[in-house]
Amino acid sequence: MKLEAVPGAPQDGDLEFVLATDKEFEEIVSMSHGIYGGLDYLPSRYHSWIGEKDRMVVLAKKGGNVIALLSMFIVDGGQTALLEGLRVAPWERGRGVAGVLQRFCCQLVKHRYPSVKVMRLTRDDKLTAKELTKYRVIAKQGILLLQFNAPELSSRLSSLPLPPGPSCPPPPILLNPDHVRSVFLERGGILKDLLPNQTVIQDWQPFQALPGNHDLLRRKSLRWMADDLAQPRVATVCTPPFPVPAGPLCFYLNIDVFGSGLRGTKEQLLSHLAAFAPSLPGDVKCQLFLPPSMWRPMADFCTSVLGFHLEKGYTEQYLLESDM
The missing domain is CATH 3.40.630 (Aminopeptidase)
Structure with a gap:
C-alpha cells in the first residue's frame, strides 16, 4: 500500500514510502542478515507487527526494492510514539536513508496521531556523542x-x-x-x-x-x-x-x-x-x-x-x- 502524501514530509525523488506487507518479508530478512549478532527479533515479530493496532511499519523503496524499514508504535494513551526496528540495507548505509525515513515517519505520526507529544526509543551504548545530542537520556x-x-x-x-x-x-x-x-x-x-x-x-x-x-x-x-x-x-x-x-x-x-x-x-x-x-x-x-x-x-x-x-x-x- 502506497502512503498518502503527508504535508511537510521530507521529499526524496529516489525513494518511495509504503506500508509493509507480508510479501516483503524475505526482502527484510535478507536485508537484516547478521544484525545484532544473531539476536534479531524482527523475523519473529514482523508478521504480527504489520497487523497491530496503532502501529505503522513503513518501508523505503528504491527502484522497487526495499532498502529500509522503520516502525512507529503509538502507546501511553496516544501520547508517545515508539520508534522501533530501524533497518537499512548494507549497501545504502551512510547515505542518510535512515534520517529521511525517520523524518517521514515522524511527519506521518503527526498527521495521523496529532495527540502524540514525544518519541521514545531504546538503544545500546554504541550510540555516538552526536547521536546522543538529538535526544534526552531518560x-x-x-x-x-x-x-x-x-x-x-x-x-x-x-x-x-x-x-x-x-x-x-x-x-x-x-x-x-x-x-x-x-x-x-x-x-x-x-x-x-x-x-x-x-x-x-x-x-x-x-x-x-x-x-x-x-x-x-x-x-x-x-x-x-x-x-x-x-x-x-x-x-x-x-x-x-x-x-x-x-x-x-x-x-x-x-x-x-x-x-x-x-x-x-x-x-x-x-x-x-x-x-x-x-x-x-x-x-x-x-x-x-x-x-x-x-x-x-x-x-x-x-x-x-x-x-x-x-x-x-x-x-x-x-x-x-x-x-x-
Whole structure:
C-alpha cells in the first residue's frame, strides 16, 4: 500500500514510502542478515507487527526494492510514539536513508496521531556523542547477555541452590493481570521508586506506568513476578522465548529487572527459567536488563552458580526521548 502524501514530509525523488506487507518479508530478512549478532527479533515479530493496532511499519523503496524499514508504535494513551526496528540495507548505509525515513515517519505520526507529544526509543551504548545530542537520556540499564543449553539446564534445575543469605524471604509471586495493573501500571504506585523514570522497559519497548497500557502489555503474554505485593524490592518481566537467527534451534529469552533486591532477583530468574527451559530444544541467549549496580553480582551468580556462559562484558541500554 502506497502512503498518502503527508504535508511537510521530507521529499526524496529516489525513494518511495509504503506500508509493509507480508510479501516483503524475505526482502527484510535478507536485508537484516547478521544484525545484532544473531539476536534479531524482527523475523519473529514482523508478521504480527504489520497487523497491530496503532502501529505503522513503513518501508523505503528504491527502484522497487526495499532498502529500509522503520516502525512507529503509538502507546501511553496516544501520547508517545515508539520508534522501533530501524533497518537499512548494507549497501545504502551512510547515505542518510535512515534520517529521511525517520523524518517521514515522524511527519506521518503527526498527521495521523496529532495527540502524540514525544518519541521514545531504546538503544545500546554504541550510540555516538552526536547521536546522543538529538535526544534526552531518560534512563540507563545494564545489559547482561548469557548463553545456556536448555535441556542441560532443565536436567539440573531442581538441584540448583541459592547462596545462603541472612534471612529466608517468602517465595516470589507470579502476578495475575490485576496485580500487574496495581504493581506496575499505577503512576506513583507501588513501584514508583523502582521503575526507571516511571517507565516499564520491556524487551526494549518503553511504556509509561499508566493503566492505559494494561491491555497492550497483556497481549504480549508476559510473565510478571514480584517479591512482595505491598512493598516489593524487586520485580521482573519475562518475554516468552522466541527463535533467533544465532543458530539452529537457538532461542532468545529476555528478562527485565526493576529494583535492587539481589536475592529476589536470583529467585525470580530461576522461576522464569524453570517455566520456559523444559520446553526449549536447544541453546538459549538470555538477556537481562537490570540496574547497573546489579550487573556484576548477577553475572557472577549466573556464571559460577548456574554455569552459564557470559557472552560479553558490561554494556548499557539507553532509554531516549525527543519532542515530536
